[in-house]
Amino acid sequence: MSCAVNCHDPAMCGTTVVSPKLVLEAVNVTVAVNDISILNGVSISAANGELVAFMGPSGSGKTTLLDTIAGRRTPQSGFVKLNGTPMDGKLRRKLGFVLQEDTFFADLTLWETLYFTSMVRLPESIPKAEKVQHIEDLAESLGVKKCLNTRIGDMFNPGLSGGEKKRASIICELLTDPDILLLDEPTSGLDYCTALTLVQRLKKLAGEKNKIIIFSIHQPSSQMYHMFDKLLLLAQGKVAFFGDRSDLLPYLENVGFKCEMQYNPADFLMGILKSDESTIKRLTDAFSNRDGATPLKDMATNDKSVCLSLAVTNNAFILEERDTEVQIFEHNSFDQKIVEETTKWPTSFSTQFHMISWRTFKVSRGRILHLYELLQSMILAVILGLVFFQIPQTIDSIRDRMGLLFITVAHWTFGAAFDAITAFSSERGVITKEIKAKAYRVSAYYLARTLTELPLVLTLPVFFYAVAYWMAGLHGVSQFFVSLLVLLLSTLSAQGFGYMIGAACMDVKFGIFLANTTILFALILSGFITQTLPAWFSWAKYLSFIFHPLSAMSLILLQDMQPLPCNTLSTDMFPQCLTNATVVITGKDVLLRAGITLPIYCYITGLVIFLLLFRILGCVALSVRFKDPK
Structure with missing residues (x-):
């Protein structure tokens, strides 16, 4: 060994x-x-x-x-x-x-x-x-x-x-x-x-x-050709010759193809291998029937002057003559210990995880935290902060606040998902080569990649949300950190969705198409674009992985808004105002009107379920595609 x-x-x-x-x-x-x-x-x-x-x-x-x-x-x-x-x-x-x-x-x-x-x-x-x-x-x-x-x-x-x-x-x-x-x-x-x-x-x-x-x-070239010990000639998937390189030209002359003196044998060979169908069939048939013809070793001794070419050895040109005696190999000397010593994996799971994490961080850092990505996030955050600058904390402005939350979650859903799809597609060639070479486990790669990118993926949303949140004056400090946590969970869920699509789809264009269609459908189902979905279809919003983080963040930031008397509100939106004009409408009433009816822990639980589900399905898709070598 x-x-x-x-x-x-x-x-x-x-x-x-x-x-x-x-x-x-x-x-x-x-x-x-x-x-x-x-x-x-x-x-x-x-x-x-x-x-x-x-x-x-x-x-x-x-x-x-x-x-x-x-x-x-x-x-x-x-x-x-x-x-x-x-x-x-x-x-x-x-x-x-x-x-x-x-x-x-x-x-x-x-x-x-x-x-x-x-x-x-x-x-x-x-x-x-x-x-x-x-x-x-x-x-x-x-x-x-x-x-x-x-x-x-x-x-x-x-x-x-x-x-x-x-x-x-x-x-x-x-x-x-x-x-x-x-x-x-x-x-x-x-x-x-x-x-x-x-x-x-x-x-x-x-x-x-x-x-x-x-x-x-x-x-x-001719010099390369004379370094070969054995040569296989293939034509249309069939063998035209296989054996010692020194036997080839005598054999070809024996079947009717003679190489002229001082002619590059490789050029000569490629010329006849690209010939018409009848020539190729003649070559392949001659070799397949060689047992009935003159043995190759005898052909080689018949005429050693056929197409002798210059060979290079230590930068000196010599005429080459090789002993063409056929070698016979015995198999009974096989050392079984060689097989026994060859373990399934050269390194442990922990070593593979550590090294893949090391490489992933180096590769992903420049992509995720690229200067252009940072500028885009900061510019968009400032623009949103200016548009929604210091929104009053009243019921009148609650839809504006929900709009800001909608844009924030949608932006980081699209961004995280598409980055995961394109990044995985760009790495597929390297990963395929290494897994087929049995370098590491599929599970080690997926876990290391998933965990290593966490601090990188979450960096830009933190800065983005901090700028937009405080410029818009959404709420206080405690609400900032709790709603930020929900946004980060949503971002990780979207990234897991991208991993799943990237692992399942070989075609990156189809993967982006599928992700784009799914996310847009999830946005529509969330109820934050329209609240006129058919009643029989209202249950579908719970299948939207965007509905859950939006609902949770809305509950955190909007349910304790300052109430507003009924006489300033439309009775069409809030029927309770029809019976008593002195009743006040609270933020909770507005959220109920938007279809946010469950406690906050239900929405966070749903978000976590989607996060885990996407990542598990991504690992399964990756394992099915590559499969750990046996």
Whole structure:
């Protein structure tokens, strides 16, 4: 077992070590999506120290095969084995997968990104100092140490270059010292020199540390091509060739495709793989029927002069000749202790919760407390304070006060819900990658994110309400703090609603549409826009998560308003004035007229129920979507 995963010698921790003897096999893998065949009976094998490349035109099935080997896609038939044992969740923890798209939090620095990965994916038995040293060693070996304090960045904010991000993705996987490393198009978007350097480092890693490294590549240069140990050619989901790279060109000449001297073999291969249907069928049929033809090893010895090209070794150009003897691997040497030592989670729940909270605070702080958000909240609060400045505490002005409360609750309901939806959608790529890599539990992520954002989410409503409340002169000090508590509970309820929608909806536009429609419907049901809802539908207001905080805040601030004699009020609104003109109308009468008929604790209880319900449903939706790896 590698030192980074199970360290018995502290002096060895912080660097990758030689992996045990392993043989990875994919046998007769068939994958179809919506009755469209993506892979058709693909078989490969790879052993320690080998650099295996998948080549083929776009749509040939390279990424699908990598996904299947990594356990991210279930094949319709066929299987993947490691040393003869079917791959399961435990064995796949020996595997690292670098996606084609580099997904990171743009606001974090490279060091913060790697630090988080090392703390959640490396066992707690390894001291923190050794984990940090491991980060620096890998950053040095892949040439990004000078960038450790640079932000990752995105299309709007500059940061790491494309090549640096790709190497950052590789380091994130190498931190756990996997015995098998899968990479999807690692050279895509890189310039020639950067791509060549990357492949050279992967080749060195495979050879010196005895790793199995498998990657897809679209069209390598001649120098890259000669670094491959094995090569898989895919065309329309079928195998056109798989075997030692040195066997390929003799084999192709044997079936009628000859590569000319001093021609880049990779260009030659891509040319025939993009040929017409008959050529592709000829290639795939020839390989599927190869058992009846000349063995590959015999072909290789027939003519070693076919398309000999220049290979690069230590910056010197040499003509390459390899021993093409077929290797036979035994599975009975499988060390069962490797499986037993691979625990379900590398770190405890508390460690995962702590590190996710640490990262969430760093990422969310800039978004929630952004300067523009602060200015918007303060400007709106001042405008409302001026419009409703020092409202008299009389029955005449009670509807104005209710209007101010309505605007306040509605504003923070929309704001908190939409922020949660958009933020969760923007993080989905990173979270999906990390959960599928079995870095942490879904429950740890959700709980840490929910609790960490509490002080951030509640900061702006506090300042907003303080400005608007005292400028409008709504009531006294005690009423301010109690009504503020209700507003904060309402904000958290709206945020939980946003979490629920964001976790359930993959399409952010549909999520916003659904949230917007639901909140508007809840506002209408609250009775604060109109009081002419049909009597048979009046019960529906209790299903509005906006009705409860509005009712509670109205009771706190308005029920003890100064009474007003009946002779100044409309008898249509208050029928009791018809029988006795000397009767006074109180704030409680106005609230009853507005449909606020229950004690305040009922509305607060309803608000708390909605708050808990939304957050529980959000956790359930997230768990169903991602599911904790087995």
